[in-house]
Amino acid sequence: MSKVRSHILVCGGTGCVASQSEDIIKNLEKEIAKIGYQDEVKVVKTGCFGFCGQGPIVKIQPDNVIYVMVKPEDAEEIVSEHIVKGRKLDRLLYDEPLLQQKIEMHHDMPFYKKQYRIALRNCGMINPEDINEYIAFEGYQALGMALTEMTPQEAIQIVKDSGLRGRGGGGFPTGLKWELAAKSVSDKKYVVCNADEGDPGAFMDRSILEGDPHSVIEAMAICGYCMGADEGLVYIRAEYPLAIHRLEVALAQARETGLLGENIFGTDFSFDITLKLGAGAFVCGEETALIHSMEGMRGEPTKKPPYPAVEGFNKKPTNVNNVETYANIAPIFLKGAEWFSSIGTENSKGTKVFALAGKVNNVGLVEVPMGTTLREIIFDIGGGIRDGKAFKAVQTGGPSGGVITVADLDTPIDYDSLKAIGSMMGSGGMIVMDEDNCMVNIAKFYLDFTKDESCGKCTPCRVGTKRMLEMLERITDGEGQSGDIEKLQQLGAAIKDTALCGLGQTAPNPVLSTIHFFREEYEEHINDKYCRTGECKALTKYEIITDKCVGCTACARVCPVNAISGKVKEAHVIDQAACISCGACYEKCRFEAIRRP
Numbered sequence: 001m002s003k004v005r006s007h008i009l010v011c012g013g014t015g016c017v018a019s020q021s022e023d024i025i026k027n028l029e030k031e032i033a034k035i036g037y038q039d040e041v042k043v044v045k046t047g048c049f050g051f052c053g054q055g056p057i058v059k060i061q062p063d064n065v066i067y068v069m070v071k072p073e074d075a076e077e078i079v080s081e082h083i084v085k086g087r088k089l090d091r092l093l094y095d096e097p098l099l100q101q102k103i104e105m106h107h108d109m110p111f112y113k114k115q116y117r118i119a120l121r122n123c124g125m126i127n128p129e130d131i132n133e134y135i136a137f138e139g140y141q142a143l144g145m146a147l148t149e150m151t152p153q154e155a156i157q158i159v160k161d162s163g164l165r166g167r168g169g170g171g172f173p174t175g176l177k178w179e180l181a182a183k184s185v186s187d188k189k190y191v192v193c194n195a196d197e198g199d200p201g202a203f204m205d206r207s208i209l210e211g212d213p214h215s216v217i218e219a220m221a222i223c224g225y226c227m228g229a230d231e232g233l234v235y236i237r238a239e240y241p242l243a244i245h246r247l248e249v250a251l252a253q254a255r256e257t258g259l260l261g262e263n264i265f266g267t268d269f270s271f272d273i274t275l276k277l278g279a280g281a282f283v284c285g286e287e288t289a290l291i292h293s294m295e296g297m298r299g300e301p302t303k304k305p306p307y308p309a310v311e312g313f314n315k316k317p318t319n320v321n322n323v324e325t326y327a328n329i330a331p332i333f334l335k336g337a338e339w340f341s342s343i344g345t346e347n348s349k350g351t352k353v354f355a356l357a358g359k360v361n362n363v364g365l366v367e368v369p370m371g372t373t374l375r376e377i378i379f380d381i382g383g384g385i386r387d388g389k390a391f392k393a394v395q396t397g398g399p400s401g402g403v404i405t406v407a408d409l410d411t412p413i414d415y416d417s418l419k420a421i422g423s424m425m426g427s428g429g430m431i432v433m434d435e436d437n438c439m440v441n442i443a444k445f446y447l448d449f450t451k452d453e454s455c456g457k458c459t460p461c462r463v464g465t466k467r468m469l470e471m472l473e474r475i476t477d478g479e480g481q482s483g484d485i486e487k488l489q490q491l492g493a494a495i496k497d498t499a500l501c502g503l504g505q506t507a508p509n510p511v512l513s514t515i516h517f518f519r520e521e522y523e524e525h526i527n528d529k530y531c532r533t534g535e536c537k538a539l540t541k542y543e544i545i546t547d548k549c550v551g552c553t554a555c556a557r558v559c560p561v562n563a564i565s566g567k568v569k570e571a572h573v574i575d576q577a578a579c580i581s582c583g584a585c586y587e588k589c590r591f592e593a594i595r596r597p
Contacts, residue, residue, distance in 0.1 A: 006041045006083060009059040011124065013048030013210050014203075014242050016056040020072050021045075024056055027075030032083070041083055047211015049124035051111055053363035054094060059124070066109070067092035096383075111362050114381055116343065118351050119167075119327035120367045123211030128246050131253040134214040140259050142333035143218050143225075147265045152226045156182060159226075159329070161337035163349030168194055168285070168322035169400065169426050169502070171348075171415040177319060180309040181227040184317035189229035191220045192313065194290055194322040195236035195243070198282035199398030200449060201357040202429035205323035207365055208353075209236070209243035212327065213250035217273060219329035221260065224271040227319055232273035235290050237280045247275060282399075282453035285427075286501050287312075287320040289455065300457045301501035322427065324353055344370030348414030352425065358394075358432035359386050366430075368413070375409040378432055389434035393517070397426030399446045399453075400506035402513030403439065422513050424506070438535035439518040440525050444472040446510040450503060461504030464495040468511060476536040480526035485515060534596050537581040541597055546571040548593035555585035555594060 010016075010025050028043045049057045054068035060082060067078065070092060081087045093102040094109060103109050117123075126133040134140075146155045160175030181189065193216055197205040209216065220232040236244060251273055254260040262270045276294045284290045284299040291313050293299035312318025328350060332340045341349045348370040354377065356366045361383030368377060374394060378384070385391050393403040402423040404411065411417050415425050433442065451465040468491055471484050492508030499505045515522055524530045531539040544555070544564075551569040556562075563579040566572030574585070586594045 004040060004042050006063075007061040008041065008043045008078075008083075009046050009061060009124065010043060011047075011049050011055055011057045012045040012128075013052075013055075013207055015048070015052050017242065019056050021056040021070075023072040024058065024070055024075055027072050028058075028079065031076050031079040035079070035084065037079075037083065041079075044127050045129070046126060047123040047128050048207040048365060050115075050120060050207075050365035050367075051094075051109075051362065052365065053361070057124075058092075066094060068094045110383065111364070111381055114372065114376055115367050116351050116369050117367050118331050118340075118343075119208060119215075119324050119353050120211075120365060121331065122215065123207060123365075126212070128211050128213055129249045131214060131250065131257055131259075134212070138330075138334055139214055140218055142330035143221050143259070144265050145333055146222050146225055147267045147269055152182060152228065155222065155333075156226045158333060158337045162332045162340040163337075163344075164325070164328055164332065164340065165348065165415065166321060167324035167328075167352065167427065169397075169424070171425060174321060174325055177309065177321070178223060178226050180307070181229075181317050181319040184310050186317050188231075188314070188316045189224075189227055190313045190316060190318040191224045191227070191229045191232040192287075192290070192294070192308075192318055192320040193220055193232070193234040193236075193326060194285065194287065194320055195234055195240070196278050196281075196284045196290060197237070197240075197323075197427065198280065198285050198453070199400075199427055199429040200446075201431050202355045202398060202427055204353045204355050204365060204428045206240050206243050208323050208327050209240070210246055213243075213247045214254065215330060216323055216326045217247075217250055217254055217260070219326035220273060221264065221271045222329055222333070223319055223321070223326075225269050227317070229317075229319070230270050230272070232271065233276050233294060233313070234273060235276045235278055235284070235294055238277045239280050244275065244277070251275075281455070282450070283455045283501070283503050286503060289501065290320065291318065298455065300455045301503075303500065324428070345412065345414045347416055352413060352428060354428045354430045356382050356430050356432070358430075359389065359434040359437070360384070360432040361386055370414045371412040373410050373412055374404060377413070377430070378409070382432065385432070385434050389436065392433045392435050392437055393439065394433065395423075395431040395442070395446075395510065396429070397424040397506075397509075398429040398431075399450045400424060400502065400509060401426050401429075402509045403433075403442070403517055405517050422509075422516065424509075436533050436535070438476075438531050438533040439514040439521050440472065440476055440531075441533075441535045443511045443514045444469065444476055447472060447507065450507040454503065454507075458498075458500040458504060460495045460498040461500065461507060464491055464499075465504070465507050467491060468495075468508065472511070475522065475525045476531070476538065478525075478529045478536075478538045480522075482526065484526055485519065485522050488512075489515060532596075534581070534583055534586070540581040540583070541576060542574055542579065542581065542583070542586055542594055543597055544572050544574055545593050545595060548591055550591055550593070552591070554588050554590070558584045558588045560584065 164174040165171040289299040308318040549571040556564040
């Protein structure tokens with residue numbers, strides 16, 4: 001058999017699959033077979049490369065060349081030119097706007113230069129549906145080490161010494177959580193993976209499960225050994241069909257290989273994992289609500305104590321960590337607690353994965369050491385704001401977090417620093433906003449989400465968020481009244497103090513933080529009945545500057561309600577009574593003849 005000399009790695013994450021990466025794989029395989037290279041060149045379907053805004057991505061190894069925005073019809077040229085003739089395809093290389101040059105090497109891309117991939121270490125590198133590839137990348141060595149060389153207490157101490165904190169939002173020390181569950185006395189214990197990723201714009205956990213499911217399976221087994229559990233459950237939302245499929249494949253392969261099931265590695269430790277599908281309720285990201293949902297009840301939180309480590313699933317001791325937390329476990333055992341704790345800051349060790357989205361050039365998954373600044377993430381890794389617009393704010397922590405302005409761009413990313421400026425780490429959603437975003441409208445969007453996602457159990461969250469949303473809707477509809485800002489602040493503070501769980505306690509954060517940093521926009525909406533960005537249609541009017549209008553008729557042709565009149569080569573006029581403030585004319589005009597008064 002011929003030796004494989006090249007691998008063509010093709011992104012098989014959800015985003016790239018939606019952009020025809022499956023067809024790219026089929027076409028590449030067909031072209032390779034056509035020239036008889038199928039024994040020398042292998043096409044590998046991987047997980048997400050992280051560079052989502054440039055997908056589908058194809059990477060040629062060992063050349064380390066990345067092609068972006070690849071289409072199925074590009075397969076023939078990739079094979080005939082790069083694989084056969086060794087000629088790189090300039091047109092498919094990444095075009096770095098800041099450097100004004102084409103970049104071919106993975107490690108030369110600014111998007112990757114400041115990243116340190118631990119949780120994402122195998123994503124985009126291996127076929128997630130082949131356990132042998134995971135094993136070839138040191139897979140299951142950490143589990144073997146823990147089972148054959150350590151006591152449960154010694155293994156827990158490694159996790160404690162690493163300083164790893166939960167990556168799902170609260171940042172509770174992972175080793176301590178495992179220790180508490182281990183100390184609980186019971187005939188049955190459970191290990192739970194929280195894969196109910198519900199933040200708008202967040203896709204970290206989904207991508208890890210799609211690209212490296214065995215990293216989570218291995219870590220759950222290690223946790224089971226540490227706390228004395230023989231059963232694990234992955235609670236995953238049903239809207240993640242690809243992640244579910246790859247988990248099912250990985251679990252079946254792990255059982256077949258003897259890495260799940262009875263007497264793993266010839267020891268007396270037995271462990272297996274099953275999936276529990278959730279209906280996509282945001283509140284089920286909270287561990288007690290998640291547990292109730294797994295038990296077949298309504299996903300509602302309960303007061304703590306008792307904590308799940310004492311009384312969780314089926315009233316038995318249960319450890320709950322999210323996907324990203326588990327994805328860090330195996331490297332900690334393989335490289336040591338000291339190695340992991342040397343990364344990051346004093347109180348926030350290791351790295352953090354962020355889903356960088358919004359008005360930024362390089363949308364995608366970013367993993368950076370704790371302590372990296374927001375400026376580095378948004379401008380160095382993210383490539384700055386799209387279309388040369390001005391940065392306005394970034395929302396971290398999803399609906400539970402707050403906005404961060406240009407004044408705090410140099411804040412290091414860690415649990416304490418973000419909390420100090422009124423935001424939070426959360427699970428890792430990071431939505432970037434530019435000058436065209438209305439902050440009142442942004443606050444309304446997030447509050448509308450949390451209002452809908454409230455389980456309804458406690459009055460502050462169920463009713464309070466609804467009342468706050470009603471006030472915001474009045475303000476954006478031009479019906480705001482004097483005193484509304486103060487009412488929002490008072491009600492928000494009351495909800496934070498009295499809501500039962502983290503969803504309600506953090507729901508007012510986007511409103512309170514936007515009032516704090518952008519109070520003048522609220523005042524304009526209320527007092528002047530004006531939205532400076534044009535996002536609030538009820539507060540936006542457009543007018544034509546007569547001495548700039550050349551009468552090209554472009555605005556009139558795109559107006560959906562025929563509110564613009566005028567003859568060719570003569571200044572046009574907008575009928576304000578008919579105008580619906582859609583902004584189509586404003587976007588179409590090439591002469592800056594249309595403005596928002």
